[in-house]
Amino acid sequence: MKGKVRFWPEELNNMGFEQRKEHKERLMRESIKYMYDNSPEYYQVCFKECGAEPGDIKTIEDLRKLPIFMDKDRERQSMETSLEKYGHPFGLHVCCDPADIISTGGTAGTTGHPTYPYSQTQEDFDLAAEAVAFMHNEILGLGRGDRAFFLFPLGVYATSxxxxxxxxxxxxxxxxxxxxxPQVAMELVKWTKPTFWWTGAAIVDFYLEGLKKMGIDPKDFGFKCIILTGEIGCGIPELKKKVEEGYGCRWYDFWGPSFTSISISCDSDEYYGLHNFAADIDICYEDLVDPETKEPIELKEGAVGEIIVTHLRKKASPYLKYATGDVVELFTSECPACGFKGYRIKPVGRSDDMLTVKGVNVFGGAILRTLQKLVPKVTGHMRIIKEDPSHRITKLKLRVEYAAGMEDKLDDLANEIRQVMKTELRVSPEIEWTAPESLDRPARKPPLFEKRY
Ligand SMILES: [Zn+2]
Structure with a gap:
């Protein structure tokens, strides 16, 4: 049935929770041995440093006791070193012959060099393709005869x-x-008649306005659905409603950076989070930690933590205890809409965007999304002012762009922002006003923070 999320591979649907866990632990033991044996300069060093042996790690609980082995900075370092030493960019944690890597992709390097976390051997490539194909055919009800309009803000590099x-x-x-x-893109849509759309949230929203200005009703495209990835969108109820009504179709949310934590949302008016359907390619939502201390947190309904990834089936440059920086809210209960029995999550923010305001944790992304609810009174652009490097602060200060025509109502507007943030985030910010269009709008994501130190 369309939009009802099922596990991939199919055999996982016939297993209960415990059986799935045992299956994953079996794969985990094999994968850890593979990574250890084939990465003497990275993973063997990590094990040595913490005094553990691969044979000690038999269950997910054992895995959770290991420290973090890698994060984005250490990954980049590992890649720089392998480039310098061996002439390839796949890192000291590459576990196959680099000549066996047949596809790659990754981040465009907004902060430093580009990295290649999406490197794949033929086996990795086939497995990833199988998971994505299953999702289209079996979960979304798309297949032969369908055409995908594929348009992303970062170009095809990160999504190819x-x-x-x-x-x-x-x-x-x-x-x-x-x-x-947009003009040419829309001409191409008219000529090629795609049946659904893969893209990011900002594009969907931007085109919705743009199409109307061009005299086109977005519903006329007749899209069966829109699939979002790389941005938070479907999780904002107002935006989900606006997009689904505007285009006249369901808006799904997909998540699977570098083929980790592969998940999709289900066919429902209400957003019940990303369902982890490709459940045996990695251990991800079972290994949540406190974003600050990196200590394991209890896995229960509503728990909030950072995802630590360990690959179970990847051959090229697999992750073992990789701190993603992505902080999520976990749902362990059966999905009320589609009955999916695996883990579901809602993205909350990035661990490096987290602030603790008098003991209350709040994420920069959540502050921005809350402010954006007050558009058109504000432009939706703002900066969080940091006066020192610590994420522990006693007062949240925001520099906010008011919208044109609001000059005389700024006191009331500041009160309104404080009220909304107090209700939704449990923090009451101090507002510093700035004129419309006065904050930089770089082509890529604007910074959340303004450092005044
Ligand atoms: Zn569901």
């Missing part, structure tokens, strides 16, 4: 690894270069 899976599902992808601009 999805294309083979779309093709394996029998679907024709139409990757469109974003720099062509």
């Amino acid at each position: 690894t999805l294309l083979p899976g779309i093709q394996k599902a029998g679907i024709l992808p139409l990757p469109i270069e974003i720099r062509l601009g």
Whole structure:
């Protein structure tokens, strides 16, 4: 049935919770041995440093006791060292012959060099394609005869690894270069008649307005659905409603950076989070830690923690105890809409965006999303002012752009912002006003913080 999330591979649907756990632990023991044996300069060093042996790690509980082995900075370092020493960028944690890597992709390097976390051997490539194809065919009800309009803010570099899976599902992808601009992109839509759309939240919203200005009713495209990835969107009820009504179709949320934690939301008016359907490619939502102390937290309904990833089936440059920086809220109960029995999550923020205001944890992204509810009274652009490097602060200070025409009502507006944030985030900010269009708007994501130290 369309929109009802099931596990991939299919055999996982016939297992109970305990059986699935045992299955994953079996894969985990094999994968840890593989990573240890094939990465003498990285994973063997990590084990040695913490005084553990691969044989000590038999269960997920054992795995959770290990310290963090890698994060984005250490990954980049590992890649720089392998480039310098061995002439390839796949890191000291590469576990296969680098010549066996047949596909790659990754982040465009907004902070430092580009990295290649999406590197794949033929086996990795086929497995990832199988998972993505299953999702289209079996969960979303898309397949032969469908055409995917494929348009992303970062171009195809960070998302091209999805294309083979779309093709394996029998679907024709139409990757469109974003720099062509909305006018040309829309002409291409008219000419190629895609049946659904893969993109980011900001684009969907931007095009919704743009199309109306061009005299086009977005419903006329007849999209069966829109699939979002890389941004928070479906999780904002107002935005989900606006997009679904605007385009006249369901808006799904997909998550699977570098083929970790692969999840999709289900067919429901209410958003019940990302369902971890590809449940045996990694251990992710079972290994949540406190974003600050990195200590394991209890896995229960509503728990909030940072995801630590350990790959179970990856051959190229697999992760073992990788701190993603992504903080999520966990749901362990059965999905009320589709009955999915695996873990579900809602993205909360990034661990490096977290602030503790008099003991209350709040994320920069959540502050921004809350402020954006007050558009059009504000422009939706702001900065969080940091007066020292510590994330522990006693007063939250925001520099906020008011909208044109609001000059005489700023006191009332500041009160309104404080009220909304107090209700939703349990913090009451101090507002410093700035004129419309006065904050920088870089082409990539604008910074959340303004450092005054
Ligand atoms: Zn569901």
